[in-house]
Amino acid sequence: MSVNESDVVTTAEGAAWEPKxxxxxxxxxxxxxxxxxxxxxxxxPANVRIIRVPCSSRVNPQFVFRAFERGADGVLVAGCHxxxxxxxxxxxxxxxxxxxxxxxxxxxxxxxxxxxxxWVSASEGQRFAETVKEMVDGLKHLGPQKRVSRx
Amino acid sequence: MDSKIIxxxxxxxxxxxxxxxxxVLAPVREDGMLVYRPVGIPGDVELNPGRSVLPPKGxxxxxxxxxxxxxxxxxxxxxxxxxxxxRQVILFGVHPCDLRSFAVLDAVFxxxxxxxxxxxxxxxxxxxxxxxxxxxxxxxxxxxxxxxxEGNGADIHLTDIGAGAYLVEVLTxxxxxxxxxxxxxxxxxxxxAEEAKRAKEASLIKKISLSVKVNDLHEKMASIFENxxxxxxSRRCLGCGVCTYVCPTCHCFDIMDDGAGKAGERFRCWDxxxxxxxTLHTSGHNPRHALAQRLRNRFFHKLSYNNQRYxxxxxVGCGRCVALCPVxxxxxxxxxxxxxxx
Amino acid sequence: MKEIxxxxxxxxxxxxxxxxxxFIGYESGSVPAKARPYFAAVQGETAALVFNPFCEHNLAxxxxxxxxxxxxxxxxxxxxxxxxxxVKERNLDRTRITVIGVPCGGMLARxxxxxxxxxxxxxxxxxxxxxxxxxxxxxxxxxxxxxxxLLAKCLICTQNNPTGVDLMLGKEAPPVGETGKDPYARVKxxxxxxxxxxxxxxxxxxxxxxxxxxxxEVCPACSCTECCFEQAVPxxxxxxxxxxxxxxxxxxxxxxxxxxxxxxxxCTGCGECERVCPVRIPLMLLNRKLAGDIDxxxxxxxxxVPSVLCTYATGDRDEFT
Numbered sequence: 030m031s032v033n034e035s036d037v038v039t040t041a042e043g044a045a046w047e048p049k050x051x052x053x054x055x056x057x058x059x060x061x062x063x064x065x066x067x068x069x070x071x072x073x074p075a076n077v078r079i080i081r082v083p084c085s086s087r088v089n090p091q092f093v094f095r096a097f098e099r100g101a102d103g104v105l106v107a108g109c110h111x112x113x114x115x116x117x118x119x120x121x122x123x124x125x126x127x128x129x130x131x132x133x134x135x136x137x138x139x140x141x142x143x144x145x146x147x148w149v150s151a152s153e154g155q156r157f158a159e160t161v162k163e164m165v166d167g168l169k170h171l172g173p174q175k176r177v178s179r180x
Numbered sequence: 181m182d183s184k185i186i187x188x189x190x191x192x193x194x195x196x197x198x199x200x201x202x203x204v205l206a207p208v209r210e211d212g213m214l215v216y217r218p219v220g221i222p223g224d225v226e227l228n229p230g231r232s233v234l235p236p237k238g239x240x241x242x243x244x245x246x247x248x249x250x251x252x253x254x255x256x257x258x259x260x261x262x263x264x265x266x267r268q269v270i271l272f273g274v275h276p277c278d279l280r281s282f283a284v285l286d287a288v289f290x291x292x293x294x295x296x297x298x299x300x301x302x303x304x305x306x307x308x309x310x311x312x313x314x315x316x317x318x319x320x321x322x323x324x325x326x327x328x329x330e331g332n333g334a335d336i337h338l339t340d341i342g343a344g345a346y347l348v349e350v351l352t353x354x355x356x357x358x359x360x361x362x363x364x365x366x367x368x369x370x371x372x373a374e375e376a377k378r379a380k381e382a383s384l385i386k387k388i389s390l391s392v393k394v395n396d397l398h399e400k401m402a403s404i405f406e407n408x409x410x411x412x413x414s415r416r417c418l419g420c421g422v423c424t425y426v427c428p429t430c431h432c433f434d435i436m437d438d439g440a441g442k443a444g445e446r447f448r449c450w451d452x453x454x455x456x457x458x459t460l461h462t463s464g465h466n467p468r469h470a471l472a473q474r475l476r477n478r479f480f481h482k483l484s485y486n487n488q489r490y491x492x493x494x495x496v497g498c499g500r501c502v503a504l505c506p507v508x509x510x511x512x513x514x515x516x517x518x519x520x521x522x
Numbered sequence: 523m524k525e526i527x528x529x530x531x532x533x534x535x536x537x538x539x540x541x542x543x544x545f546i547g548y549e550s551g552s553v554p555a556k557a558r559p560y561f562a563a564v565q566g567e568t569a570a571l572v573f574n575p576f577c578e579h580n581l582a583x584x585x586x587x588x589x590x591x592x593x594x595x596x597x598x599x600x601x602x603x604x605x606x607x608x609v610k611e612r613n614l615d616r617t618r619i620t621v622i623g624v625p626c627g628g629m630l631a632r633x634x635x636x637x638x639x640x641x642x643x644x645x646x647x648x649x650x651x652x653x654x655x656x657x658x659x660x661x662x663x664x665x666x667x668x669x670x671x672l673l674a675k676c677l678i679c680t681q682n683n684p685t686g687v688d689l690m691l692g693k694e695a696p697p698v699g700e701t702g703k704d705p706y707a708r709v710k711x712x713x714x715x716x717x718x719x720x721x722x723x724x725x726x727x728x729x730x731x732x733x734x735x736x737x738x739e740v741c742p743a744c745s746c747t748e749c750c751f752e753q754a755v756p757x758x759x760x761x762x763x764x765x766x767x768x769x770x771x772x773x774x775x776x777x778x779x780x781x782x783x784x785x786x787x788x789c790t791g792c793g794e795c796e797r798v799c800p801v802r803i804p805l806m807l808l809n810r811k812l813a814g815d816i817d818x819x820x821x822x823x824x825x826x827v828p829s830v831l832c833t834y835a836t837g838d839r840d841e842f843t
Contacts, residue, residue, distance in 0.1 A: 090783055091750075091764060094776050111840065121834035128841055129786055129815055129831070136713060136811050137779055138721025146842040176721060177772035179438070211802055215730075233801060234732075243732065244768045317553045415587070416559040420736035422800050436767050449767050452734070457752055506736055506798035507579065508551040508558035 048102035048168035057115035059107035065154030073158035086119035100180035142167035195222035206272035235428030279333035281428030287490035309334030315387035318499030341376035401484035414472035421452030423501035543591035602684035603790035604742035623687030625695035737795035782808035787830035
């Protein structure tokens with residue numbers, strides 16, 4: 030693990046390293062939440078690459094692993110709060126699935142900060158921004174994800 | 181060529197010098213398994229190894245090998261090829277069955293059209309053979325005319341002749357050149373060594389429980405292609421790739437690309453004729469759709485096709501597939517059955 | 523062991539008289555102390571059937587190869603769940619299958635047994651003496667204590683008598699698993715490591731995976747006719763490939779993590795994946811981790827639900843708030 034005291038990891042080229050986060054956001058809540066963060070001009074780090082999905086339950090755990098392989102330092106999955114799913118029950122399935130998957134990922138050696146699941150509603154722009162900020166801080170502390178990255 | 185004697189402690193110092201000057205691959209124990217690994221300490225090396233899980237063929241024909249990579253920058257396309265540079269590697273501790281397997285692979289890869297990747301690795305490798313010290317229940321190399329104490333195919337061959345001494349046979353000019361550098365470690369007294377080796381050979385051969393005749397096999401195979409035997413034996417086959425991946429002579433590979441957009445690489449990796457998609461056509465048609473056909477193909481390749489095409493048996497009797505098949509499909513039984521069927 | 527073997531042969535003979543088309547059991551292997559799956563298709567082939575402490579294979583998955591035949595299968599306690607699962611997922615028509623249960627006194631680790639028996643001794647009979655197996659060989663009698671010679675999975679076994687069978691042979695076997703053994707002990711040890719140490723533990727193991735797919739092929743829960751890891755698309759069709767055919771650490775880890783997850787809640791714990799692995803990767807450590815978490819978080823799955831991940835409860839534990 031490359032822990033850097035100064036919180037800034039420097040790459041070989043000398044430029045400050047910035048973590049890459051792939052965020053799978055559900056169309057109905059979390060994507061709208063991220064949108065709200067934007068329109069409300071809430072500041073949050075630009076490290077996040079958003080992929081809009083119809084529902085958080087669309088996120089196959091393999092997407093997460095694939096994102097890590099394609100060079101993501103962290104992966105975020107965000108959906109409606111349980112009970113508020115646009116499709117009524119989608120995020121209940123997500124919750125079971127990703128609870129087990131997150132535990133499995135940690136068991137095989139991924140740091141807990143690398144994979145985050147959060148419920149973010151359409152009105153929680155602030156919460157989205159905070160989630161991203163928190164993640165970036167955590168990832169900067171951990172350093173680049175080199176274990177399964179192929180880039 | 182000449183023979184010498186080396187004492188066990190001197191053999192360790194020889195290994196130490198090998199390690200100092202070369203990249204050394206040798207059998208070591210890992211979780212109770214014997215595997216070939218790059219070694220840094222002579223003490224880690226198994227001097228009388230026994231059968232490794234994977235054959236040493238990976239030195240010449242790695243499971244995954246990058247052939248070239250590409251990169252596009254603006255209008256410029258850069259290709260980089262990965263033929264191994266002339267870095268000498270010593271492959272230490274290869275048993276006679278695996279030594280024979282190199283000849284089988286040579287027939288495939290070094291004949292025209294020559295495989296540059298394989299050949300480069302082959303040319304960069306000095307092989308130190310070692311006679312067997314024990315016979316495992318699955319061993320049947322003698323069926324293919326291999327002696328457990330002969331080093332054909334090695335540059336240098338070692339035989340433990342007891343009393344902490346090894347008979348060293350120098351079999352190629354390259355082996356001679358290598359050993360000349362370490363002349364002081366050897367003794368010339370070889371009186372009785374040859375006899376000790378013969379005695380060892382006799383006692384080992386006696387222990388090989390199953391002797392099967394194979395010399396007329398490829399002629400017999402042709403007439404049993406359609407025999408229901410293949411369907412029957414395939415019932416328990418899982419269709420996994422264990423037998424092909426642990427086989428010292430299996431050499432099928434697939435070529436694939438990895439990467440997206442501006443950069444990527446082309447690699448080749450082992451493939452197995454037991455896999456469903458091995459013969460799957462783009463159209464969706466699969467000429468070997470049934471497991472029975474795929475299993476039959478494997479045995480035909482080992483026992484018939486290879487001999488026809490390259491004039492060398494495709495099996496060396498190492499027994500790895502017998503030992504590691506999860507459902508005990510035993511090539512010796514297949515040979516026996518083939519003989520009984522025709 | 524002799525009694526069960528005889529009973530098996532008799533039952534098979536009777537079933538063939540009643541119109542059976544395929545009997546899936548065990549026969550002796552080609553090397554000492556080995557058994558292997560055996561398929562009897564006609565009355566005359568039943569004499570080769572055996573049962574002994576080397577019949578470690580789970581035969582359930584073979585049932586799907588005979589979708590139209592009246593088939594009988596021999597199951598041990600740890601195999602029975604796999605038949606049930608295949609039926610539950612509608613991979614099998616239960617009405618055409620006869621499940622024959624055998625009481626299991628535990629399966630022996632072949633390597634250890636061979637090291638114990640005299641090298642040139644031929645095994646002539648094996649008897650189960652509750653705490654030990656007694657081997658009669660041409661070189662005399664040998665008592666192998668179960669505690670020292672059973673497979674690791676048998677020492678934590680809680681179900682050595684199969685349930686849900688159509689026909690049970692012999693008397694119920696006494697428990698073989700050692701009492702007080704925690705099946706999750708190793709999982710807990712690994713979980714207690716810090717992330718880099720855990721990563722190092724798995725990387726070392728995954729690095730040697732050959733991707734021979736024996737674990738997948740043997741797994742009764744891996745019942746897809748086409749696997750998501752199969753490369754039926756050419757390499758230039760970018761994006762279609764999720765798992766590279768290259769055997770590299772990331773791809774190996776990808777394969778095993780996702781495969782374990784695909785069988786999460788469906789794995790019956792038979793341990794076949796681990797048995798068939800030629801490079802001895804302890805794959806059950808992945809499956810057991812998931813089983814433990816499922817047990818802790820969701821408890822037993824109701825019988826009418828195909829799998830724990832096919833359902834939910836509104837009150838499920840939420841670790842994401």
